[in-house]
Every structure is written in structure tokens, then in C-alpha cells.
Amino acid sequence: MTFPRTRLVLAWAFLASWMPALAQEASVDVTVNATSVSQGDLIRITLSFVNCKVKELDPPQIQGLDWRMGPSTSSNTQWINGVTTSNQQYTYGYAVTAAKEVRIPAMTWKTNRGTLKSNAVRIVVESGTSQNIPSQTKTKAVQRDLVTAIEPSKRTVYLGEPLVLTYKIYNRYTNLDVRNYDIPELEGFWKETVQTPDARWEPQLINGKRYNVVTVRQIVAFPQQTGTFTLRDFDLTGYLRINFFEGRDIQATCDPVTIEVLPLPEAAPRNSVGTFSSLNVTQTLSADSISTNEAVTLEITYKGSGNLKFLREPQLAWPSEFEVFEAEVTDKIALSARGESGSRTFKFVAIPRAPGDYALPPFEAVSFDPLTGTHVASVAPGLKVHVGKITGADGGTASMTFTHQQDVQVLTQDVRHILTSSSRFLPRYRPPWTTWTFALGMLVAPLTFAGGTLRRRRRTLAEADVRGTRNRRALRALKASLKQELTIEVVGETMEQYLMAKLGWERSQLTRDAVRTYLQGQDPTLGASWDDIWAACEMQRYGASQGNLNALATELIALAETTESTLS
Numbered sequence: 251m252t253f254p255r256t257r258l259v260l261a262w263a264f265l266a267s268w269m270p271a272l273a274q275e276a277s278v279d280v281t282v283n284a285t286s287v288s289q290g291d292l293i294r295i296t297l298s299f300v301n302c303k304v305k306e307l308d309p310p311q312i313q314g315l316d317w318r319m320g321p322s323t324s325s326n327t328q329w330i331n332g333v334t335t336s337n338q339q340y341t342y343g344y345a346v347t348a349a350k351e352v353r354i355p356a357m358t359w360k361t362n363r364g365t366l367k368s369n370a371v372r373i374v375v376e377s378g379t380s381q382n383i384p385s386q387t388k389t390k391a392v393q394r395d396l397v398t399a400i401e402p403s404k405r406t407v408y409l410g411e412p413l414v415l416t417y418k419i420y421n422r423y424t425n426l427d428v429r430n431y432d433i434p435e436l437e438g439f440w441k442e443t444v445q446t447p448d449a450r451w452e453p454q455l456i457n458g459k460r461y462n463v464v465t466v467r468q469i470v471a472f473p474q475q476t477g478t479f480t481l482r483d484f485d486l487t488g489y490l491r492i493n494f495f496e497g498r499d500i501q502a503t504c505d506p507v508t509i510e511v512l513p514l515p516e517a518a519p520r521n522s523v524g525t526f527s528s529l530n531v532t533q534t535l536s537a538d539s540i541s542t543n544e545a546v547t548l549e550i551t552y553k554g555s556g557n558l559k560f561l562r563e564p565q566l567a568w569p570s571e572f573e574v575f576e577a578e579v580t581d582k583i584a585l586s587a588r589g590e591s592g593s594r595t596f597k598f599v600a601i602p603r604a605p606g607d608y609a610l611p612p613f614e615a616v617s618f619d620p621l622t623g624t625h626v627a628s629v630a631p632g633l634k635v636h637v638g639k640i641t642g643a644d645g646g647t648a649s650m651t652f653t654h655q656q657d658v659q660v661l662t663q664d665v666r667h668i669l670t671s672s673s674r675f676l677p678r679y680r681p682p683w684t685t686w687t688f689a690l691g692m693l694v695a696p697l698t699f700a701g702g703t704l705r706r707r708r709r710t711l712a713e714a715d716v717r718g719t720r721n722r723r724a725l726r727a728l729k730a731s732l733k734q735e736l737t738i739e740v741v742g743e744t745m746e747q748y749l750m751a752k753l754g755w756e757r758s759q760l761t762r763d764a765v766r767t768y769l770q771g772q773d774p775t776l777g778a779s780w781d782d783i784w785a786a787c788e789m790q791r792y793g794a795s796q797g798n799l800n801a802l803a804t805e806l807i808a809l810a811e812t813t814e815s816t817l818s
Contacts, residue, residue: 274333276302276363280354286374291346292318295354297368299338302361307340309458310357314348314375317458348375395422398431398484398504406510409476410525411620412556412589413509414444417467417484419502421451422459425491426500427739433467434483438475438511440557442585444468470590472557473511482506494742494791495760514618519625522616526556531615533630541638542605548598550613550630555591558583563596567611571604571637602637609634724751728810736799738790741806745787748810749780752817773816779809 279298287293295310309317321340328335346352354371396419403414417433444467451462473479484504491497514525523529529552536547550564563577575598583592602608610633619626724747731744750760753768762784770777783806790797 274301274335276300276361276366278302278359278361278366278368280357280368280371282354282371282373285372286376287346288376289346289349293344293346293373295342295344297321297340297342299340299359299361301336302363302366303338305360305362309342310354311458312344312352312354314346314352315344316347318343318345346373346375351375394420394502396420396426396486396488396500396502398486398502400481400484400504400507402481402507402509405508406512407473408512408525408618408620408623409473409514410557410618412470412472414587414589415469415471415481416465416587417469419464419466419486420454420456421462421464423490424462427489427491429487429489431466431486432483434481436469436471436481438477438479439471439473440560441472442470442590444470444585444587446587468587470585472560473509476511476513479509479511480506481509491739494788495746515623516625518618519616521614522618522625523552524556524560524617525620526554526558526617527619527621529554529556529615529617529619529626529628531613531628531630533610533613533633535610535633535635538634539636539638540602542602542640545599545601546635548600548610548633549595550598551593551595552615553593554617555589556617557590558592558594559590561594564613564615566598566613568600569602569608571606571608572600572602574598574600602635605637605639607634607636724748725810725814727751729807732803732807736803738787738799741799741803742787742791745783745806752813776813776816779812783809 277300279300281296281298283294283296284291293315295312295315297304297307297310307321309321311317321342323338323340325336325338327337352373352375354373356370357368359366359368399418399420401416401418403416404411407413415436419428419431446465446468449464449466451464454461454463482504486502488500488502489497490500532549532551532553534549534551536549540546548566550566552558552561558581563579568574577596577598580595580597581592583590583594612632613630614627615629616625616627618624728744728748731740731747734740746757746760749755749765750757753765755764762781765784766777766781768777769780783802786797786802786805790799790802
């Protein structure tokens with residue numbers, strides 16, 4: 251029995267059509283540039299995905315190898331005798347840390363052709379160490395795609411010793427909008443916020459993974475109580491965009507951080523000013539020789555690192571013949587990521603009331619130095635000042651001197667003058683209610699009550715009609731949103747919010763086709779205009795070129811004003 255010729259031809263055609271498909275077998279191959287290396291050498295590992303595309307790819311974690319760079323990518327496609335073969339390659343650089351051998355195990359990969367398994371590779375490490383071992387850097391163990399972190403400069407401090415708290419966000423998403431984050435309160439700490447530049451994402455490599463990292467705040471904290479404190483609740487709320495019109499909310503929080511505040515190892519002296527590093531005190535006089543009743547300025551200056559703003563006015567021993575005024579405080583304090591440092595100066599103005607030679611005693615300031623764990627004293631040397639007598643115009647000595655500090659006495663007092671002109675008071679025979687001022691004053695209370703009642707009624711009606719209120723305020727909300735810094739995401743979100751408010755729709759109802767169909771039923775021209783501006787937003791969002799956002803925003807406002815007049 252023989253097949254007809256037509257059936258033979260069809261059978262050969264069917265087999266020929268399956269031959270290219272059978273030849274296009276998917277695989278994952280692992281290759282290295284050297285199989286015999288020394289410890290510290292750099293080697294290249296290449297992952298080849300043949301006739302498939304990998305879905306997720308991170309640098310492979312291989313025992314005995316330390317990832318250094320990559321990947322560098324390349325791809326090629328061949329078509330031979332009707333068979334198409336594609337090959338995508340990812341090359342990584344690793345440093346050899348093992349002493350004997352390295353085994354690259356067979357690994358599984360998720361591809362568009364299913365789960366595939368790669369081949370194993372063995373690398374022999376010869377004796378001897380390479381002289382070019384890259385330096386090891388300690389990286390943070392961040393394992394999640396979105397996480398917040400509180401990073402302290404120290405975890406154990408003394409009472410009053412400053413520490414710097416850095417609040418960071420680690421993010422691996424490329425389309426994350428950070429909506430809000432909460433900086434927790436610090437109980438038991440006095441804090442100062444460091445002025446930092448505007449927060450922006452910076453790339454950082456952690457455990458072989460790329461993260462976008464931003465520092466949102468830095469705080470210099472001074473512990474005021476001893477004990478163990480746990481810092482937590484640095485929470486973040488964001489919006490992860492899936493496409494231009496869709497997304498989902500996302501939250502993140504930080505791991506707790508423990509800070510231990512130790513008491514001072516020894517009792518503080520009576521004249522201790524607190525905890526400071528390298529505190530130095532000086533005192534200077536504006537002049538060492540003056541005349542009686544002539545002012546002189548004494549400056550007490552503290553210099554060092556610590557909470558200088560906590561320093562209080564020092565108690566000085568002045569001669570009884572000096573009249574001393576309240577001190578003026580001058581601060582030159584710098585706050586940075588390293589802490590707080592600078593100087594605080596107290597300026598005293600004193601007036602000697604009697605001549606003579608006076609001595610100001612040395613001034614001592616005692617502080618606790620956390621670097622040495624001891625109390626340290628800084629002493630400013632004593633000062634001397636000569637006060638001479640006042641010389642009169644005739645060359646004699648003036649008699650206006652005081653042997654003691656005197657209080658100022660009021661010698662004269664103004665006398666209230668008798669008013670002789672006519673006053674503006676009402677005559678006795680004229681009743682007060684006959685004036686227009688009295689009548690107007692009597693009407694103020696009823697008018698105010700009526701106005702308040704009317705305003706409250708309007709507010710109650712507006713709260714009852716949420717959809718109507720949202721409809722009426724849609725244009726105002728649109729204009730307010732477009733006054734901020736314009737991005738295509740802001741323009742698109744503003745357009746959606748306006749249409750939902752004006753049409754009374756929920757977000758699940760809002761699509762381009764639904765808006766066009768509904769508005770064309772109201773006004774064909776209006777529906778076409780909204781469809782055009784929706785298309786312009788999509789072109790801006792997904793197109794290869796970017797247009798003028800200001801012009802697009804102006805066109806959106808004009809179209810919204812037209813919609814207001816048409817739909818009203």
C-alpha cells in the first residue's frame with residue numbers, strides 16, 4: 251500500500267516546519283576566563299542565556315568569591331538556514347578569596363522559557379597570594395527592597411555626650427513616590443536638627459545589590475537621662491506606580507536601634523558646666539586702665555565641642571565698687587554631621603564708682619570629657635584694672651564720685667496739665683442712645699449672630715453634599731495643584747483628580763474610553779478635546795521625547811474652564 255504523492259509532500263513540509271523549533275533549545279551556560287587562579291586574582295564569570303530571557307538577575311553569591319563589578323551586558327542574534335539563535339550574556343567581576351578551590355554550583359534561573367538550570371564550574375586556587383587584593387569594605391546588611399533606617403554615630407554614650415542620628419531610606423524601586431515619613435520623637439534627649447541640602451536619591455551598592463539611598467534628616471542628640479533607650483517607628487508611606495494610571499500603596503519601617511546612656515563615672519564638682527570635648531575658657535578686659543564712672547567690658551568665652559547652648563551665665567566675684575549690668579550672650583556655634591562645636595561668649599559691662607586698683611580673680615570651668623572619661627578643669631588667669639579719678643575742666647579732681655554702688659533715684663516727676671479746651675464728652679442733658687454711634691453698636695451683635703448662623707448653615711449643607719462640594723471646587727483644586735513644580739506625573743494625577751471630581755466617578759471607573767464616551771454625549775467637541783489632552787499626557791509619559799509641560803498645564807486649565815461653563 252502506497253501513500254498518494256500529495257500526502258507525502260504534506261508530511262515532509264510538517265517535519266521541515268518542526269526542525270527549526272527543535273533546534274532552538276533554551277539553555278543557561280556559565281563560563282569563566284580562567285580555571286587556575288591565585289588568591290586575590292580578579293576573574294570574570296559570564297552567564298549566557300541562549301534562546302531565553304532571564305526575569306530577575308542579581309550578582310550570584312558564590313562561596314570563595316567576592317563580587318566586585320558588573321554586570322556588563324552583550325547580546326547577539328543569528329539566523330542560519332531558517333534557524334534563529336539568540337544569546338544574551340552578563341559578565342561579572344569577582345575577587346578570589348578562597349585558599350584552595352572554588353566551586354560554582356549549578357544554579358536555577360527563572361526565564362520566559364521556564365525554570366532552567368546552569369552548569370557547574372570548578373576553579374583551582376594555586377598556592378601563593380596575589381599582591382593586588384582589593385580592599386574590603388564593610389557594607390550594610392539591607393535585605394528588603396524598601397526599608398528605613400536610623401543610623402547612630404555611637405551606641406554607647408555618657409550623659410550629655412552628643413551623638414548624631416542619621417535617618418535614611420533604602421529603596422530598590424525605580425517608580426516610588428514617597429508620600430510621607432514620620433520622624434519619631436526622642437524621649438530623654440535634647441536634639442538639634444542639622445541643616446542639610448535638599449534630599450535626593452544617591453546610588454549605593456550593598457551586598458551586591460543596587461539601592462537608591464536618601465538621607466532625609468540628621469539630628470544631633472544630647473542625652474539628658476541615663477538608661478537604655480530604643481529608637482523605632484521611623485515609618486514611611488509611599489505609592490508604587492505600576493503604570494501611568496495604576497499603582498499601589500506601600501509601607502516600610504525601620505529596625506529598632508538601642509542606645510545606652512551611661513552615668514558619669516565620678517560625681518560632678520559643684521562648678522561643673524556639663525559634658526564637653528576640649529572645653530577651653532578665657533576672660534579678657536576691654537581696657538586695663540580707666541577713669542571712675544567709665545564703662546569697661548569683661549568677656550568670658552567658652553570654646554569646645556558639646557551642647558554650648560546649655561551654658562548659663564557664670565557667677566563672678568566683682569568688687570563692691572563696680573556696678574555690673576546683665577550679660578550679653580554671643581554665640582558662634584556650628585552644627586554639622588560631626589556634632590556641635592564653636593564658642594559662647596558672655597559680655598559683662600561694669601562701671602567702677604570709686605578710684606583704686608582692683609583685681610578680678612581667675613575663672614575656672616570644670617567639664618566632663620567623654621574621650622578620657624574624667625573631669626577636666628580649664629582656668630582663665632586673673633585680671634587687674636586701674637581706676638583713676640575724674641579730672642575736671644580746671645585740672646582739679648571732680649567731686650562726683652561714689653564710695654559704694656548707688657541706686658538711681660527719681661528726683662523729678664511730670665505734672666499732668668489741666669485741660670482748658672472743650673472736651674468731646676456728651677452733655678448731661680443728652681441721652682447716649684440718641685447718638686448714631688450707640689445705635690450702630692447695638693446692631694453689631696445681631697448682625698454678627700445672623701452672619702455666623704448663615705455661614706454655619708452653608709457649611710452644614712456643603713458637608714452634607716460631599717459630591718456637589720467636590721464638583722464645585724474641582725477647578726480651584728486643579729489650578730492649585732498645577733502651581734507646584736511640574737512633572738508629567740503631577741499633570742496626569744491632577745487631570746485624573748479633576749475628572750473624578752467633576753464627573754462624580756471613582757478611580758476604578760475612570761478610563762480614557764469612558765471619559766470620551768460620556769463627554770461626547772454632552773458635547774462632541776468637549777469629548778474630543780479631553781481625548782486629545784489625555785493622549786498628550788500618555789505621549790509625554792511613554793514617548794521618547796518630552797514636550798513643554800507648562801504649555802500642557804495651560805491647555806489643561808483652559809479645557810477645565812471650558813468644561814465648567816459647558817457642564818454647568
